[in-house]
Amino acid sequence: GLNVSKPAITRALDRLGELSLVRRKVDPMDRRSVLVQSTQAGEAFLAQLRHVMAAAGTEHLTAAA
Template identity: 50%
Template sequence: MQNNSTTDLAHRLRPVIARLARRMRQEAGGDLTPTQTAALATISCHGPLTPSELAARERIQRPTATRVLALLEERALIERTADPADRRSSLVSATAAGEALLEAVRERKDLYLARQLETLSDEDLAALDRAAEVLERVLAA
């Protein structure tokens, strides 16, 4: 059972985390949508994947995954190969161009956040370092 203090904290954290995530997406630039960027990152991290595996990992419908993959493939950010376990299916992997794009996006986000953090005191930085550890545990659960 949750008490008021945890509910109040959740109420404060939710919009702050959402706004920070939105701002970092804006700073990332580029012309991929958030869904396309997330799919490419998932393929990079967990690939090669079948389109169905990508849909499940991203919690999107298979037709949506198919459209996203077509756009990523058109831009040469992913490549398809035959699935040796099922010739009716394909496996998708990130290309060197896809990996380079992800690295550039991550770098822009990191630079934006680093600039914001440079304005904080050592005490605030230590608090955020501890908060990052706690949030990592929350997300791992």
């Protein structure tokens, strides 16, 4: 596991929700659970983040060579 507390996850999801990157819904199969889904903005942000991280990794590999 990631060893992250439930309150920490809740705070992170609250912030991502405020930024409109995710949305939460009650699980219709288990009302005690919450389903988290990325929004279109969240998907776009994730794609951009992957691109930046890949470029940063390439820069680090180039600098180390």
